[in-house]
Amino acid sequence: MFEELKKFLKGFFGSFKARSTEYIEFEERELENVFALVLMGSFVGIPSPPTTLVMRLMPHMVREIYVMQRRATDMDDIFGEIASMFEIT
Amino acid sequence: MKEYLKPKSGFRTIFFIGKGGVGKTTSSAAVSIALAKKGYNTLIVSTDPAHNLGDVFMVKLNDKPKKIMKNLYAMELDMEKLIKNYLRHLEANLKHMYRYLTVINLEKYFEVLSFSPGIEEYATLEAIREILQEGEKWDVIIFDTPPTGLTLRVLALPEIALIWTDKLIDLRRKILDRRKAIEKIQGERKFVIDGEEYKLPSDEKEDAVMRELLAYKKEIEFVREIVTNKDRTSVVAVMNPEMLPLYETKRAYDSLRKFKIPFNMIVINKVIELEEMHPKLKVRMEAQERVLKEIEKEFKGIDIVRVPMFEEEPRGLEWLEKVGGLIVGS
Numbered sequence: 001m002f003e004e005l006k007k008f009l010k011g012f013f014g015s016f017k018a019r020s021t022e023y024i025e026f027e028e029r030e031l032e033n034v035f036a037l038v039l040m041g042s043f044v045g046i047p048s049p050p051t052t053l054v055m056r057l058m059p060h061m062v063r064e065i066y067v068m069q070r071r072a073t074d075m076d077d078i079f080g081e082i083a084s085m086f087e088i089t
Numbered sequence: 090m091k092e093y094l095k096p097k098s099g100f101r102t103i104f105f106i107g108k109g110g111v112g113k114t115t116s117s118a119a120v121s122i123a124l125a126k127k128g129y130n131t132l133i134v135s136t137d138p139a140h141n142l143g144d145v146f147m148v149k150l151n152d153k154p155k156k157i158m159k160n161l162y163a164m165e166l167d168m169e170k171l172i173k174n175y176l177r178h179l180e181a182n183l184k185h186m187y188r189y190l191t192v193i194n195l196e197k198y199f200e201v202l203s204f205s206p207g208i209e210e211y212a213t214l215e216a217i218r219e220i221l222q223e224g225e226k227w228d229v230i231i232f233d234t235p236p237t238g239l240t241l242r243v244l245a246l247p248e249i250a251l252i253w254t255d256k257l258i259d260l261r262r263k264i265l266d267r268r269k270a271i272e273k274i275q276g277e278r279k280f281v282i283d284g285e286e287y288k289l290p291s292d293e294k295e296d297a298v299m300r301e302l303l304a305y306k307k308e309i310e311f312v313r314e315i316v317t318n319k320d321r322t323s324v325v326a327v328m329n330p331e332m333l334p335l336y337e338t339k340r341a342y343d344s345l346r347k348f349k350i351p352f353n354m355i356v357i358n359k360v361i362e363l364e365e366m367h368p369k370l371k372v373r374m375e376a377q378e379r380v381l382k383e384i385e386k387e388f389k390g391i392d393i394v395r396v397p398m399f400e401e402e403p404r405g406l407e408w409l410e411k412v413g414g415l416i417v418g419s
Contacts, residue, residue, distance in 0.1 A: 024270050028268060031264045038257065050246070060298045063287065
């Protein structure tokens with residue numbers, strides 16, 4: 001009984017926490033996406049930073065590239081994401 | 090002897106630039122001999138892919154410093170090998186993350202990459218950086234460079250690379266700030282890809298990307314510090330008394346000034362001096378005279394040295410020493 005209450009409260013506050021950081025997380029994802037795009041820009045025709053620099057950063061860019069790929073897939077529904085964030089239904 | 094050729098604080102770097110075929114290699118080799126004779130421990134490096142430094146010294150050179158005479162060592166950078174090494178490094182790094190990236194067919198990509206624009210400049214800059222990092226072994230390091238265009242781009246690279254690096258550092262800092270803010274509320278965050286769990290770094294010291302950015306900035310700043318310091322670097326332009334080399338030197342002068350790289354001297358090579366005027370050479374001599382006047386007018390405050398056209402090609406140590414003495418001065 002006590003355990004379940006604990007679980008409930010954890011979930012309850014967890015959801016608060018998630019909501020409170022939603023906007024920052026969106027901003028963070030966008031920045032990460034831009035960061036990866038800038039470094040891999042030559043693939044889409046954006047001028048690239050020095051090759052040496054790109055080459056040195058790439059191995060550490062797992063997260064950013066993953067975010068970029070996801071952004072690319074969700075691109076057609078970016079409006080949907082913003083709408084859900086602002087609770088427009 | 091000219092002050093801007095002497096080592097002042099630490100070692101002195103001298104770049105010889107100029108249009109193809111004006112005598113950069115001969116002039117730089119001559120200066121290296123003159124400096125070695127004056128007792129400075131000198132290294133001369135050819136960064137020109139079409140090497141002929143070895144031909145001028147009449148010895149075979151490779152990418153390790155080879156002793157030519159007392160106080161003088163020479164080497165030729167093997168650009169093809171450098172680019173290959175550079176790409177191999179890149180390939181190894183990319184393969185490391187290959188499992189996350191399924192879009193690139195690496196083998197094919199690397200075949201073309203060695204011909205892609207910019208690679209040669211970056212590889213040259215890396216090579217120059219490596220030499221400068223061990224520069225304390227020498228009093229003077231002389232670079233005999235490829236024709237002007239490529240050299241100017243290489244010398245401009247540190248400045249451009251720093252602009253990029255600073256911008257990327259700013260952007261990264263913003264990302265880390267956001268991560269930190271989220272972390273404060275949610276606690277440490279994990280990130281899962283293909284079942285593998287990573288901790289999402291939010292601190293500058295923890296974040297490998299930021300660490301690389303800062304390390305790269307430090308390295309590039311080191312090169313820029315040297316090439317823009319007038320106590321450590323001098324650029325010598327070599328040209329012939331003709332209009333086209335003059336235009337090119339003017340362009341080089343302007344762009345070096347933009348990047349605050351000290352430009353000290355112009356060597357006018359192959360100046361025809363005749364005691365008796367031959368009528369067939371009259372037009373040519375007049376043209377030469379015009380160019381010489383133009384140079385005096387255009388490059389005020391810059392040391393100008395004339396090297397006459399000799400009856401025979403100045404090759405071998407004796408000849409080079411004579412030319413070197415002319416350029417360096419007593």
